[in-house]
Amino acid sequence: MKSILKMALVIAPLATSALAQQFFDGTFLDSQWAASKILDTTPSADALFSGLRGSGGLPGDCRAIAHNWQATPSGVSIIIGHTKTNLVHNPATLGSLDSLYFAFDARCDTAEHVNAVAFGPVLFQGSKRFTVAGVTAIAAGPWVHFGGLVQRADWNQIGGNDKPDFTAGADPVFLGFFSGNGGSGTNARLSSSGRVDNFVVGYARSCPADLNGDGLVEDADFSLFVGAYNILDCADPTMPSSCAADFNFDRVVDDTDFIVFVGAYNELLCP
Ligand SMILES: [Ca+2]
Ligand SMILES: [Ca+2]
Numbered sequence: 001m002k003s004i005l006k007m008a009l010v011i012a013p014l015a016t017s018a019l020a021q022q023f024f025d026g027t028f029l030d031s032q033w034a035a036s037k038i039l040d041t042t043p044s045a046d047a048l049f050s051g052l053r054g055s056g057g058l059p060g061d062c063r064a065i066a067h068n069w070q071a072t073p074s075g076v077s078i079i080i081g082h083t084k085t086n087l088v089h090n091p092a093t094l095g096s097l098d099s100l101y102f103a104f105d106a107r108c109d110t111a112e113h114v115n116a117v118a119f120g121p122v123l124f125q126g127s128k129r130f131t132v133a134g135v136t137a138i139a140a141g142p143w144v145h146f147g148g149l150v151q152r153a154d155w156n157q158i159g160g161n162d163k164p165d166f167t168a169g170a171d172p173v174f175l176g177f178f179s180g181n182g183g184s185g186t187n188a189r190l191s192s193s194g195r196v197d198n199f200v201v202g203y204a205r206s207c208p209a210d211l212n213g214d215g216l217v218e219d220a221d222f223s224l225f226v227g228a229y230n231i232l233d234c235a236d237p238t239m240p241s242s243c244a245a246d247f248n249f250d251r252v253v254d255d256t257d258f259i260v261f262v263g264a265y266n267e268l269l270c271p
Helices: 002-011 219-231 255-267
Strands: 021-025 033-040 048-054 062-071 077-089 099-108 116-125 128-131 135-138 144-151 173-182 188-203
Touching (some): 021 077, 033 048, 033 173, 048 077, 062 173, 077 116, 077 128, 077 188, 099 116, 116 144, 173 188
Antiparallel strands (some): 021 188, 062 188, 116 173
């Protein structure tokens, strides 16, 4: 078995980056996040907004968002993009990857005439802004959770029909979430606020179980997997960074991930 492994190591192509990676933020340092207006159809296009690190998260710190806009009797929309500026993805390393995993928790505070705030994934690339329909948090309601794979085709460009460009040489990609409000039939200037916590972005390579990135899923990866499995919680400070053994991005390395690992381990060679 050992010699076969060695042979396979010799014939394996140069290891491409094959890690499942995920990035988590439950702290939301102001220096790592930026907010900008990406849509404002209010009469004077003068919607105000802010996004700042705040308390009252789920748990601990969160990103506290606030909107102030003129809601005319007819519908208007404002969308604010919150991007994690220290999480810049180079399309050359994203490659042909189509799907990104996003997750976050959100809630909406109570305010007069404000029914809800909408939240969803956002992607900035060059001058283009893209969103994906997410979740709606009801005023004074419970935290709501968004989590799911977003395919390239799922992105909707604000003011256009393009899709993000993940080909090598394309502009860097900034990822985050949007917060948005619409008119509620009230002709008034409204203020709403809410919170977002536990922001996760993940992308799976073609061979995520190859935890050491050498092109094979073998005993070395098994050891890495077992180590992560024993730690369990991606938030545990002893978990290797990016929690690559959490293949389904649910922030724990458990039996669900083990099933994925065993399937790949039996195959040995990455596709
Ligand atoms: Ca490996
Ligand atoms: Ca998992």
